[in-house]
Amino acid sequence: MINQIAVFLENRKGRIGDCCEVLKHAGVNLCSMSIADTTDFGILRMMTDDNDKALFYLKAAGFMCAAVPLVAMQVPDKPGALADILIALDKAGVNIDYLYSFAGAGENAHIGFKTNEPQKAEKVLTEAGVKII
Amino acid sequence: MKYFQPELETMSAADRRALQSERLVSTVKYVYERQKPYREKMDAIKLRPSDIKGIEDIWKLPYTQKSDLRNSYPFGMMAATRKELVRLHASSATTGKLTVSGYTKHDIDVWADCAARSLVMAGADEESIVHVCYGYGLFTGGLGMHYGAEKLGAIAVPASAGNTQRQLQLLADFGADIICCTPSYAIYLIEEMEKAGLKPGRDIKLKGGCFGAEAWTEEMRAEIERRLGIRACDIYGLSEISGPGVSGDCEYKTGMHFQDDHYFPEIVDTETLEPLPMGERGELVITTLDRTGMPLIRYRTRDIAALDDTPCPCGRTTIRMKRITGRSDDMLIIRGVNVFPSQIESILLKDPYVQPHYHINVDRVNNLDTLEIVVELSPDAMSDTMSEIEAIRSRLSAEMASGISVTAKITLVSPGTIERSEGKSKRITDRRKIK
Ligand SMILES: [Zn+2]
Numbered sequence: 001m002i003n004q005i006a007v008f009l010e011n012r013k014g015r016i017g018d019c020c021e022v023l024k025h026a027g028v029n030l031c032s033m034s035i036a037d038t039t040d041f042g043i044l045r046m047m048t049d050d051n052d053k054a055l056f057y058l059k060a061a062g063f064m065c066a067a068v069p070l071v072a073m074q075v076p077d078k079p080g081a082l083a084d085i086l087i088a089l090d091k092a093g094v095n096i097d098y099l100y101s102f103a104g105a106g107e108n109a110h111i112g113f114k115t116n117e118p119q120k121a122e123k124v125l126t127e128a129g130v131k132i133i
Numbered sequence: 134m135k136y137f138q139p140e141l142e143t144m145s146a147a148d149r150r151a152l153q154s155e156r157l158v159s160t161v162k163y164v165y166e167r168q169k170p171y172r173e174k175m176d177a178i179k180l181r182p183s184d185i186k187g188i189e190d191i192w193k194l195p196y197t198q199k200s201d202l203r204n205s206y207p208f209g210m211m212a213a214t215r216k217e218l219v220r221l222h223a224s225s226a227t228t229g230k231l232t233v234s235g236y237t238k239h240d241i242d243v244w245a246d247c248a249a250r251s252l253v254m255a256g257a258d259e260e261s262i263v264h265v266c267y268g269y270g271l272f273t274g275g276l277g278m279h280y281g282a283e284k285l286g287a288i289a290v291p292a293s294a295g296n297t298q299r300q301l302q303l304l305a306d307f308g309a310d311i312i313c314c315t316p317s318y319a320i321y322l323i324e325e326m327e328k329a330g331l332k333p334g335r336d337i338k339l340k341g342g343c344f345g346a347e348a349w350t351e352e353m354r355a356e357i358e359r360r361l362g363i364r365a366c367d368i369y370g371l372s373e374i375s376g377p378g379v380s381g382d383c384e385y386k387t388g389m390h391f392q393d394d395h396y397f398p399e400i401v402d403t404e405t406l407e408p409l410p411m412g413e414r415g416e417l418v419i420t421t422l423d424r425t426g427m428p429l430i431r432y433r434t435r436d437i438a439a440l441d442d443t444p445c446p447c448g449r450t451t452i453r454m455k456r457i458t459g460r461s462d463d464m465l466i467i468r469g470v471n472v473f474p475s476q477i478e479s480i481l482l483k484d485p486y487v488q489p490h491y492h493i494n495v496d497r498v499n500n501l502d503t504l505e506i507v508v509e510l511s512p513d514a515m516s517d518t519m520s521e522i523e524a525i526r527s528r529l530s531a532e533m534a535s536g537i538s539v540t541a542k543i544t545l546v547s548p549g550t551i552e553r554s555e556g557k558s559k560r561i562t563d564r565r566k567i568k
Binding site: 040 | 512514
């Protein structure tokens with residue numbers, strides 16, 4: 001499991017920029033970012049090289065945020081690899097709330113996903129021979 | 134038809150005063166005998182019913198506030214027995230409780246007379262078809278105008294609120310000449326009428342209307358009159374006193390004729406509560422002069438208005454009331470519904486996912502009032518999934534709809550976003566241009 005940070009953004013102009021500005025001044029590097037939004041609000045999800053520090057500075061700057069763990073895996077770089085993994089998870093009854101890719105070392109794709117059954121998910125992945133991060 | 138009750142509407146100043154005096158004296162005796170809250174209030178200041186000898190003594194009497202009605206919820210203010218009472222109406226009070234109003238057969242009758250006077254002022258007569266699209270229910274608008282129309286001998290069409298397409302069909306097919314609704318709904322109807330290709334004068338036979346239950350401007354009146362080709366009269370009332378018809382405009386629109394043979398108005402300073410000279414703006418205070426179900430003595434309406442006793446060309450001799458220009462409390466009237474910020478606050482306080490830091494935005498879009506509540510999420514409500522935050526919003530939205538009877542747009546913001554202010558009034562931005 002790895003940690004990500006979720007930040008609440010009311011849809012006000014420049015709110016994402018403000019958030020990045022805080023991280024810049026804190027000296028925290030962003031590894032990945034994903035945004036979900038409706039017309040009224042959004043949630044910015046991101047991974048950094050120092051999540052604790054990022055959380056501390058974002059909270060101090062008045063952002064509503066929380067650390068949320070994700071199941072993370074290395075997906076082999078071959079056609080259909082991700083599809084096979086998702087099918088296996090689905091068969092095992094593991095629901096995925098959302099997923100996104102993030103930068104990692106090497107050629108393989110790194111994917112993080114949110115589920116309310118992380119243990120079960122990791123068991124499925126191990127059985128399928130997928131490397132967990 | 135010029136007047137509905139000429140002998141009462143045009144009586145001489147001396148006769149009017151004598152009638153008011155006689156009625157006040159007997160009302161004070163009646164409330165002292167029958168309403169415990171008044172007996173206590175009068176005993177507390179050592180005022181006996183016999184000290185009130187005429188209308189000039191009215192200032193000696195104690196005030197009644199909305200909180201008196203709330204504290205005696207539901208029936209503590211009733212003067213009549215259950216056998217004598219025939220109807221209850223209610224409007225919202227600050228804490229979610231209702232303010233109840235009880236009527237005897239006589240009270241309904243007097244109220245219907247007053248509503249009929251207003252209808253006649255708007256141009257109605259016994260042959261009129263009166264289309265009532267105020268809501269029918271606990272709110273007094275619908276039933277009040279309905280009984281007024283029947284009392285007049287006109288034909289009442291109880292269309293009630295909503296379903297605009299059907300309203301237009303009824304207006305066109307029945308050919309109503311008088312309409313009763315809120316002024317903002319009138320403008321909305323006009324727009325829908327134009328969209329549907331219905332022409333006033335050709336397809337729509339309206340010639341007058343009683344518009345009330347919310348604040349409006351002379352500009353809105355001019356717009357309704359021009360686009361519908363009718364006489365648009367303001368009508369005022371409140372359920373605590375009776376309902377629509379307490380006062381209303383005549384054809385000259387010189388201020389609303391206050392039916393002061395039944396309801397006696399005073400204007401007082403909002404701070405000192407001292408009576409103000411004729412013509413000055415202050416809080417409107419009303420005493421019911423012949424109500425039997427639930428008489429009210431010097432009831433503080435919280436509406437800001439002024440009185441005018443100069444003669445009106447129409448020949449009616451009542452005192453008149455200038456347009457309401459505001460409230461001395463923080464009550465908002467949204468689409469005709471009374472909304473207190475404290476009601477909104479108590480709903481927010483009950484929800485652990487938000488904090489009671491909020492801002493209320495009221496606006497008028499396409500002539501309909503809109504309400505937005507901007508509220509801070511509580512810091513531990515943070516979730517990384519949209520559906521959980523969306524659920525907080527839709528639950529609040531449903532709670533508002535059932536708690537204040539008005540649909541509100543809920544906007545969630547981060548903790549600390551809303552400016553902390555001392556006064557409650559700073560929490561409200563009303564962008565409607567009424568004054
Ligand atoms: Zn007049």
